[in-house]
Amino acid sequence: MEPIFFGKGIEYRKEFANYVEILSERLTEKRFFHSLSVAKEAYRLAEKYGADTKKAFLAGLLHDICKDDEPNLQLQLLNEFGIILDTVEKSARKLWHARAGAVYLKEKLCLTDDEIISAVRYHTTARAGMSLLEKILYLADFTSEDRDYSGVEDMRRAVDVSLEHAMREALIFTVVDLSEKRMPIHTDTLDAYREVVRVSS
Ligand SMILES: [Fe+2]
Ligand SMILES: [Fe+2]
Incomplete structure (x- = not known):
């Protein structure tokens, strides 16, 4: 099953059929659906906020390419x-797939677009000074149609207000969530949080 694509999304879905094929082999069915859903949402946000829709679609499509790999395989790569x-990354397995994904795209799939590679690298932690494409991927991962966590509707409303507002809400959500779970928070996430809170206060 796949999300329903519209507009240029239909063309990109066809154009990147080779990547979709690779993903269908590497990912679980659920993650495959998630990846296509994030591609669709990233495309929508790119169109709304004036980013490159094709790059956004591809970044969304590929962002979790290593997430279903065994942790040891990710480390090996x-x-x-x-x-x-770094210390936090070592202790938080969830962060590995973003670093591994960026490397996999560059070295194994020979993707040469540094903007997409960087968006994949920072899609889990975020960072201060994010590019438009990085923000769009980070947020599309929160608001894609397959998401059903508590608070997703608020996040979907936030992302239609402005990217800045949504980044602020998403980072507050992340910092609160990780704190409540007593999990470490990466420096890049804290830098991003400090930046959006400072800007908006
Ligand atoms: Fe991810
Ligand atoms: Fe994801």
Whole structure:
């Protein structure tokens, strides 16, 4: 099953059929649906906020490409290409797939678009000074149609108000959620949080 694409999304879905094929082999059915849903949402947000819709679609499509790999495989890939994880990254497995995904796209799929690679790298932690494409992917991952966490409707409303407002809400949500779970928070996330809170206060 796939989300229903519209507008240029239909063309991009056809154009990137080779990537969709790779994803269908690498991901679980649920994650495959999620990836297509994020591609669709990233496309919608790019159109709304004046970003490159094609890049946004592709970033959404590929962002979780390594998420269903065994943790050891993800570490192996990072080692192979000399990526050193920091202390928080080492202790938080959920963060590995973003670093691994960025490396996989560049080194294994020979993707040359640094903007897309960077959006994939920061789609989990966020960071200060994010590009438009990075913000769009980060938020599309929160608001895609397959998401059903408590608070998703508020986030969907926020993303239609403005990107800045939605980034603020998403980062507050993340910091609160990780704190409540007594989980470590990456420096990049805290930098991003500080930035949006400072800007809006
Ligand atoms: Fe992810
Ligand atoms: Fe995701």
